[in-house]
Amino acid sequence: MNRQSFRPASQETGEIRLVNLTKTFGATTAVDKINLTIPHGSYCCLLGPSGCGKTTILRMIAGHETPTSGEIYIGKEMVVGKPPVARGTAMMFQSYALFPHLTVLDNVAFYLKMRNVGKDERRQRAQEMLHRVQLHALKDRVPAQLSGGQQQRVALARSLITNPRVLLLDEPLSALDEFLRLRMRGELKSLQRELGITFVHVTHTQPEAIALANMVVVMDTGRIDQEGSANIIFNRPKTPYVARFMGGQNVLTGTVVRTADGPLRLQGANGAQFEAATNEVALPEGSPLSFAVRRDRIKLRKSVGGKAATAPNEVRGVVEATEYQGSYVKVFVDLGGGVFVAYLADGDFFANPIEKGDAVVASWSPADINILTNVDKGAAGDPYSDAMH
Numbered sequence: 001m002n003r004q005s006f007r008p009a010s011q012e013t014g015e016i017r018l019v020n021l022t023k024t025f026g027a028t029t030a031v032d033k034i035n036l037t038i039p040h041g042s043y044c045c046l047l048g049p050s051g052c053g054k055t056t057i058l059r060m061i062a063g064h065e066t067p068t069s070g071e072i073y074i075g076k077e078m079v080v081g082k083p084p085v086a087r088g089t090a091m092m093f094q095s096y097a098l099f100p101h102l103t104v105l106d107n108v109a110f111y112l113k114m115r116n117v118g119k120d121e122r123r124q125r126a127q128e129m130l131h132r133v134q135l136h137a138l139k140d141r142v143p144a145q146l147s148g149g150q151q152q153r154v155a156l157a158r159s160l161i162t163n164p165r166v167l168l169l170d171e172p173l174s175a176l177d178e179f180l181r182l183r184m185r186g187e188l189k190s191l192q193r194e195l196g197i198t199f200v201h202v203t204h205t206q207p208e209a210i211a212l213a214n215m216v217v218v219m220d221t222g223r224i225d226q227e228g229s230a231n232i233i234f235n236r237p238k239t240p241y242v243a244r245f246m247g248g249q250n251v252l253t254g255t256v257v258r259t260a261d262g263p264l265r266l267q268g269a270n271g272a273q274f275e276a277a278t279n280e281v282a283l284p285e286g287s288p289l290s291f292a293v294r295r296d297r298i299k300l301r302k303s304v305g306g307k308a309a310t311a312p313n314e315v316r317g318v319v320e321a322t323e324y325q326g327s328y329v330k331v332f333v334d335l336g337g338g339v340f341v342a343y344l345a346d347g348d349f350f351a352n353p354i355e356k357g358d359a360v361v362a363s364w365s366p367a368d369i370n371i372l373t374n375v376d377k378g379a380a381g382d383p384y385s386d387a388m389h
Helices: 053-064 104-114 119-132 148-161 178-193 206-212 230-235 239-244 346-351
Strands: 016-025 028-038 043-049 069-074 089-093 166-170 197-202 217-221 224-230 249-256 263-266 273-275 288-294 299-302 315-324 326-336 339-345 357-365 368-369
Touching: 016 053, 028 053, 028 224, 043 053, 043 206, 053 069, 053 089, 053 166, 053 197, 069 249, 104 119, 104 148, 119 148, 148 178, 166 346, 178 197, 197 206, 206 230, 217 230, 217 239, 224 230, 224 239, 230 239, 239 249, 239 288, 249 339, 299 339, 315 339, 326 346, 326 357, 339 346
Parallel strands: 043 197, 043 217, 089 166, 166 197
Antiparallel strands: 016 028, 016 069, 217 224, 249 263, 249 288, 263 273, 288 368, 299 357, 315 326, 315 357, 326 339
């Protein structure tokens, strides 16, 4: 993209504050008393599965949905009740919503026309914006003559032409192929850094959120499960739900057997013992406790005999399947009550191959245990929770 100067028309902050924000549709609560502050200049991703409420939040910020209760602030303004055009926001829709009968230039200039900007000025500003997204040579085409990636750039240019304080993006990359998604991810991130305005990006794709955002908000059934930097969300999930949804983690459960005079210790099934590097857990002995371990921190070795594991942080099982992923091999281990997954570097795996049906021992370091704040409900009483494939 060409790097021409750009400044939001308003120099007011693009900080967003949601206060007890709730939205119901009949008997269904789509957003349930959300409290969230998105700092000015952030690239924030609202992340979660379909139906978790993330797009409803985006539409309420934009003014396309009215909250059932609660408040929305953009900068110092409470914007509930204000029309979209008065909020200092622009929204880029998942479908792009381009006008099929208008040229690229006129699509980009459309919002200025709606604001009664003169023809010459709006066409000049639209041409400048098309230079920015490297589509000036296609200004006389109609959307049907463009590729998916080109249509997305037109939609992006049209959203930015009003110089918003906040850009709202509703799954903007979902219609693109893998190559274009990767390219546009880089361009969106670079553009946001240059403009310095607040981006709020809805996605259900974990790698997309991690790659783009400096603030990730993980949602589940209308509520925020965890918010933080991409690094914290991925490496230090707080709950079993976040650990599973973000992927790359195994979730296990044990019973507290020691909290003082040394590291925290948990007792699992079949003789398994777990030992964490911390003992900062205010739970009495006998309490259930869940924790997560990153899959790429797991070591696997073939098991000799069928004895129960005795060393801390070891579990025994049988290889259920392997999947070659290029730089690593994904190994699924059946623990007899759940599936444990290890990511092995391809060089290590092929130097000592592990086959389906092999008995193995999985082990990890105490420092790799991340204690979770609530007990895994998916375990259904079993100390080994199923790991997401």
